[in-house]
Amino acid sequence: MGELVVLPKTGDIFEDVRGGDRTMRVTCHPERGTVVVSLWVDKICRASFQLAAADLPRLQETLAGMQFAPPPSAGSDDTPPPVTGTDWAETA
Structure with missing residues (x-):
């Protein structure tokens, strides 16, 4: 197991949009x-x-x-395609 380090005063914690204590x-x-x-998931890194x-x-x-642009209106045909690993790799 890795070394445990006390959480420093400089930093922040962000919640995952999927929930589940992530x-x-x-x-x-x-x-x-x-x-x-x-x-992290619950108390496990x-x-x-x-x-x-x-x-x-x-x-x-x-x-x-x-x-981020405002979300397209319902029924709109201008929804951008999802970003895939390949798309991201090509822009890196």
């Missing part, structure tokens, strides 16, 4: 030079990602650049 925790660890994103502090500005720019 959360994403984002924490800053300046002493390690990382930002940690961890995925299922996955984590340690982002180097040097990559944080790029992540912030990526998130800031994401915009």
Whole structure:
């Protein structure tokens, strides 16, 4: 099992839209030079990602650049196709 670290004061917890006690925790660890994103189900951490502090500005720019248009009206034919792994990989 991995090392348990007390949740720092800098960070936040986000609830998954699917519910089921799924959360994403984002924490800053300046002493390690990382930002940690961890995925939780109930009280169990299922996955984590340690982002180097040097990559944080790029992540912030990526998130800031994401915009959502208003949802199309019912019966509209302009619904965009769902994003698939292939679509995402081609844009990366």
